Amino acid sequence: MDKAFNAPSGRPVRSTKEYIALEDTYGASNYKPLDVVLTRGEGVYVWDVEGRRYLDCLSSYSAVNQGHCHPKILAAMTEQAAKLSITSRAFRNDQLGLLYEELCALTHSHKMLPMNSGAEAVETALKVARKWGYEVKGVPAGAAEIVVASENFHGRTLAIVGFSTDPGSRAGFGPFAPGFRIVPFGDAAALEAAINPNTVAVLLEPIQGEAGVIIPPPGYLKRARALCTEQRVILILDEIQTGLGRTGTLLAEEHDGVEADLTLVGKALSGGFYPVSAVLSNREVMEVLKPGEHGSTFGGNPLACAVARAALRVLIEEDMIGNAARIGAYLLAALKNIRSNRIKEIRGRGLMIAVELYPDAGGARADAEALMQRGILCKETHGSILRIMPPLVITRDQIDEALPAFNAVLPG
Known part of the structure; x- marks a missing residue:
C-alpha cells in the first residue's frame, strides 16, 4: 500500500477522518459525499489517502469516460500549458479553430460555441433559442416559451432550477424566470399539447441521468423531433x-x-482534466448571435481546446464507444441475473445503468456505503436508485472482479 503518494514535500499525510473534519469545518454543506477521501486515479481505479483501491463506478457523472488520468490527454494538457493557457476571446488562438473543425465533423454539426460547464452550455442554448424565436420565428417580444420535461436535471443555475421539478433544487431560491412549460417526460401527447405559437424550443435529455437513468418509451424522441419540425420549434x-x-x-x-x-x-469533452462544454448547432440557429451578445472569459481558451481535442481523439482511436456498447450489455445482463426481492428494476444503455430498489427496501445509500467497503464506488440518487457508470475503458475482467461485490450487497 502506497500511503504517502499525496503528501506535499515535508508534510505528513492526514488521515481520512482529518480530511473529512476539514471539509465539515470549512466547507459549505451542499453535498453529502460518501466518506472516502480520494487522492489518485488511473484508468478505472482510484485510491484513497489510506492506500485502498476502488473501482470507480460513477466516472464523475461521465466526466472521466476516458478513464482517470489518461496519458495522452495528460500529455496534451501539459504540452499546451507550457506554451499558452488562455488568451480570452479578445484574440484568436491556434487551438480553437481546430477543435471547431474536429468536433463539428465528428458530430455532423455546422457550428460550435465553446463554454466551460454543462450548466453554461444549457444557459447558452436557452439564450440562443429565445433570440432565434424573436428574430427568426417572429415570436412577440418577451413571450417566448421553452418546453421542458419533469424530473429533468440540466444544472444548478437560477434559471435552470426554476424549471426543475425537484423540490431540493428549487426550494428557497425563487422567484424564478417565466417562460417555461413542464410536461411529463416520455409523454408525446403532453408535449404536443404544450407547444403553441410562442414556443421556441423543447429541451430534453435523451436519457434522464440524475432522475435515475430513465429511458423514454420507443418512438418518443422521434415524435419530439417531428413535432419540433412541424411547429418550427428548436429541439435541444x-x-x-x-x-x-x-x-x-x-x-x-x-x-x-x-x-x-x-x-x-x-x-467527457475534456476527459475529466478541465471544465469544457460546447453547444453544437445548425447554422440558422447559431448565427443569431452577434459579437458582444454572449461569451465567456475562459470559453474556448487554448488549454481547454487542446485537452478537448485529445479527449475526443482517444475516445475514437481506442474504440471506447464500441467498448461501452459491448461491456455495457455484458454488465447489464450480469446485474439482471442477481436475484433479490429488493430490486424493482435494472435498466440501462451502454455503460449508463441504474438499479432501482423498492421504496421500502432500505434505500440505496446503504448499498453505496456497503459497496464502498468492498472496493466499489457508486452513488445513490432519488433515495432508492443506484447508478453504475464506470469509465468506458473498463474490461470484462474488471467487471468480473466487481460482480461478487454487487452479488453480495444488492440482495440485502
Missing part, C-alpha cells in the same frame, strides 16, 4: 451526461435516429 438535446460514448454511441440521440437542432456536450 442535453447530452452532457449521455453523450461522447456513455450509452454505446457517440451521442445518445443516435439510438432513436434523430438529430437535434442544438446539442449540448460537456463532462
Whole structure:
C-alpha cells in the first residue's frame, strides 16, 4: 500500500477522518459525499489517502469516460500549458479553430460555441433559442416559451432550477424566470399539447441521468423531433451526461435516429482534466448571435481546446464507444441475473445503468456505503436508485472482479 503518494514535500499525510473534519469545518454543506477521501486515479481505479483501491463506478457523472488520468490527454494538457493557457476571446488562438473543425465533423454539426460547464452550455442554448424565436420565428417580444420535461436535471443555475421539478433544487431560491412549460417526460401527447405559437424550443435529455437513468418509451424522441419540425420549434438535446460514448454511441440521440437542432456536450469533452462544454448547432440557429451578445472569459481558451481535442481523439482511436456498447450489455445482463426481492428494476444503455430498489427496501445509500467497503464506488440518487457508470475503458475482467461485490450487497 502506497500511503504517502499525496503528501506535499515535508508534510505528513492526514488521515481520512482529518480530511473529512476539514471539509465539515470549512466547507459549505451542499453535498453529502460518501466518506472516502480520494487522492489518485488511473484508468478505472482510484485510491484513497489510506492506500485502498476502488473501482470507480460513477466516472464523475461521465466526466472521466476516458478513464482517470489518461496519458495522452495528460500529455496534451501539459504540452499546451507550457506554451499558452488562455488568451480570452479578445484574440484568436491556434487551438480553437481546430477543435471547431474536429468536433463539428465528428458530430455532423455546422457550428460550435465553446463554454466551460454543462450548466453554461444549457444557459447558452436557452439564450440562443429565445433570440432565434424573436428574430427568426417572429415570436412577440418577451413571450417566448421553452418546453421542458419533469424530473429533468440540466444544472444548478437560477434559471435552470426554476424549471426543475425537484423540490431540493428549487426550494428557497425563487422567484424564478417565466417562460417555461413542464410536461411529463416520455409523454408525446403532453408535449404536443404544450407547444403553441410562442414556443421556441423543447429541451430534453435523451436519457434522464440524475432522475435515475430513465429511458423514454420507443418512438418518443422521434415524435419530439417531428413535432419540433412541424411547429418550427428548436429541439435541444442535453447530452452532457449521455453523450461522447456513455450509452454505446457517440451521442445518445443516435439510438432513436434523430438529430437535434442544438446539442449540448460537456463532462467527457475534456476527459475529466478541465471544465469544457460546447453547444453544437445548425447554422440558422447559431448565427443569431452577434459579437458582444454572449461569451465567456475562459470559453474556448487554448488549454481547454487542446485537452478537448485529445479527449475526443482517444475516445475514437481506442474504440471506447464500441467498448461501452459491448461491456455495457455484458454488465447489464450480469446485474439482471442477481436475484433479490429488493430490486424493482435494472435498466440501462451502454455503460449508463441504474438499479432501482423498492421504496421500502432500505434505500440505496446503504448499498453505496456497503459497496464502498468492498472496493466499489457508486452513488445513490432519488433515495432508492443506484447508478453504475464506470469509465468506458473498463474490461470484462474488471467487471468480473466487481460482480461478487454487487452479488453480495444488492440482495440485502
